[in-house]
Amino acid sequence: MVKVPGYLEPGDTIGITCPAGYMAAAKAQTCIETLQQWGYQVKVGATLGSDSATYFSGTDDERLGDLQSMLDDDTVKAILCGRGGYGMGRIIDRVDFKAFKKNPKWIIGFSDITVLHAHLYSNYKIASLHAPMAAAFNDEGFNNEYVQSLRKALEGKTARYSCEAHDFNHKGEAIGELVGGNLSLIAHGIGTPSDIKTKGRILFLEDVGEYLYNIDRMLYQLKRGGKLDKLAGLIIGGFTDNKDTERPFGKTVYEIIHEVVKGYDYPVCFNFPVSHEKENYALKVGVGYKLKVGKGKVVLEE
Numbered sequence: 514m515v516k517v518p519g520y521l522e523p524g525d526t527i528g529i530t531c532p533a534g535y536m537a538a539a540k541a542q543t544c545i546e547t548l549q550q551w552g553y554q555v556k557v558g559a560t561l562g563s564d565s566a567t568y569f570s571g572t573d574d575e576r577l578g579d580l581q582s583m584l585d586d587d588t589v590k591a592i593l594c595g596r597g598g599y600g601m602g603r604i605i606d607r608v609d610f611k612a613f614k615k616n617p618k619w620i621i622g623f624s625d626i627t628v629l630h631a632h633l634y635s636n637y638k639i640a641s642l643h644a645p646m647a648a649a650f651n652d653e654g655f656n657n658e659y660v661q662s663l664r665k666a667l668e669g670k671t672a673r674y675s676c677e678a679h680d681f682n683h684k685g686e687a688i689g690e691l692v693g694g695n696l697s698l699i700a701h702g703i704g705t706p707s708d709i710k711t712k713g714r715i716l717f718l719e720d721v722g723e724y725l726y727n728i729d730r731m732l733y734q735l736k737r738g739g740k741l742d743k744l745a746g747l748i749i750g751g752f753t754d755n756k757d758t759e760r761p762f763g764k765t766v767y768e769i770i771h772e773v774v775k776g777y778d779y780p781v782c783f784n785f786p787v788s789h790e791k792e793n794y795a796l797k798v799g800v801g802y803k804l805k806v807g808k809g810k811v812v813l814e815e
Contacts, residue, residue: 514638515634515638515639515640515690515799515800515801516617516637516638516639516640517640517797517799517800518591518617518618518619518639518640518641519590519618520667520668520669521553521590521591521619521667521668521669523552523553524552524553524554525553525554525590525591526553526554526555526556526588526589526590527548527553527554527555527556527589527590527591527592527593528555528556528557528558528583528586528589528591528592528593529541529544529545529555529556529557529558529561529592529593529594529595529647530558530560530561530576530579530580530583530592530593530594530595531558531560531561531563531570531571531576531579531594531595531596532560532570532576532577532579532580532594532600532601532604532626532629533569533570533576533594533596533597533598533599533600533601533625533626534568534569534570534596534597534598534599534600534625535563535565535567535568535569535570535598536561536562536570536595536596536647536648537562538557538561538562539562540647540648540651541557541561541562541595541647541648543650543651543654543655544593544646544647544648544649544650544651544655545557545647547650547655547660548593551664556583556586556588556589558579558580558582558583559571559575559578559579560575560576560579560595561595563575568598568599568600569600570595570600573600573603573604576600576604577604577607577608580592580604580608581608581609584608584609584610584612584613584618585609585612585613587616589618590618590619591618591619591620591621591667592618592619592620592621593621593622593646593647594620594621594622594626594629594646595646595647595648596624596646596647596648597622597623597624597625597626597646597695598624598625599625600625601625601626601628601629602625602628602698602701602707605628605629605632605706605707606706610633610636610637613637613639614637614639617637617639617640619641619642619666619667620633620641620642621641621642621644621646621663622642622643622644622646623643623644623645623646623694623695623719623789623793624646624694624695624698624721624789625695625698626643626646626694627643627693627694627695627698627699627702628698628702628707629641630643630694630798631692631694631698631699631702631707631708631709631798632706632707633798633799634692634709634798634799635706635707635708635709635710636706636707638799639799640797640798640799640800641797641798641799642663642666642667642795642796642797642798643693643694643717643787643795643796643797643798644662644663644666644793644794644795644796645659645660645663645793645795649791649793654791657791658794659786659791659792659793659794659795662674662794662795663795665795666795666797671814671815672794672795672796672797672813672814672815673812673813673814673815674785674786674794674812674813674814675810675811675812675813676782676784676785676786676810676811677784677809677810677811678806678807678808678809678810678811679767679782679783679784681767681770681771681781681783682780682781682782682783682806682811683774683777683778683779683780683781683806684780684806684807684808685746685779685780685806686780686803686804686805686806687715687744687745687746687779687780687803687804688715688745688801688802688803688804689713689714689715689744689745689746689801689802690713690714690715690799690800690801690802691714691715691717691796691797691798691799691800691801691802692709692710692711692714692715692716692717692798692799693709693716693717693718693748693798694717694718694719694798695718695719695720696718696719696720696723696728696731696732696735696752697720697723697727697731699718699735699740700731700734700735703734703735703738703740709740711739711740711741711743711744712742712743712744713743713744713745714744714745715744715745715746715747715748715802715804716740716741716744716746716747716748717747717748717749717750717785717787717796718747718748718749718750719749719750719751719752719787719788719789720752720753720789721751721752721753721754721788721789722753722754722755722756722789723752723755723756724755724756724757724758724762725755725756725757725758725762725764725766725769726758726762728752728755728766728769728770729762729769729773732769732770732773732774733773736773741773741774741777742777744777744779745779745804746779746780746781746782746804746806747774747777747779747780747781747782748781748782748785748787748804748813749767749770749781749782749783749784749785750784750785750786750787750788751784751786751787751788751789751790751792752766752767752770752788753788753789753790754789767783767784770783771783780804780805780806781806782804782806782811782813785811785813797815800815801815802814802815803815
């Protein structure tokens with residue numbers, strides 16, 4: 514049974530930390546102000562706007578320490594990762610979850626934070642939030658339905674999302690715990706303590722900035738590793754800013770994915786609004802969902 518953290522009340526504190534890539538403090542200011550307008554207190558970690566001169570928001574020890582302090586602080590009711598990038602995999606095995614297991618809180622983020630979501634689900638059966646991060650609030654993003662879906666999730670409102678049908682969809686219905694996130698990180702997690710079990714689950718995948726042949730390779734890694742066998746259902750989100758080689762791969766990204774999964778008989782949805790772009794609904798990793806892939810519409814609901 515998956516343990517679902519408590520939902521937030523007005524006055525609760527949300528901590529912001531950057532356990533992976535660097536983020537300038539100014540880029541999180543709108544996020545901080547919006548969270549306060551929503552009625553929450555905000556605690557800013559040392560890694561947001563740190564004086565790091567590298568790609569990372571601090572050394573491994575600094576990033577680990579900042580995240581650990583948020584996990585152990587009973588006054589922090591949710592942790593919003595400022596951004597993804599790369600770096601969570603360097604520290605995940607050193608994080609101490611003893612206090613967190615006794616008093617779980619929502620951990621929010623996507624991209625590189627997929628490692629953390631997968632680790633929590635696989636090892637502790639604790640739900641978390643694959644959802645927009647700090648930069649999504651900029652340019653009045655706080656008003657869009659995707660950022661607002663994060664607000665609703667934190668408040669405990671039941672999610673029901675829909676999108677248009679796609680020609681590659683496999684129609685049908687599925688019920689199962691929702692797992693997944695960034696394809697690169699799901700593939701890299703195979704064989705590690707953060708590996709996720711997918712049998713009987715609804716798996717969702719998205720990615721950004723990858724060469725088409727890399728996407729093909731990672732999908733075959735999932736297929737060969739059994740991660741695509743016996744799913745309840747599969748959700749394919751946005752695969753954006755793809756790159757191609759000088760000699761073209763010869764297929765679009767959705768054609769690549771369709772070719773890999775067309776032999777499976779479970780429901781498959783393409784072009785669902787979960788991605789590195791604005792279209793990124795808040796999804797509760799580990800929580801039970803129902804996926805209905807119909808002729809004209811797809812519905813995903815808790």
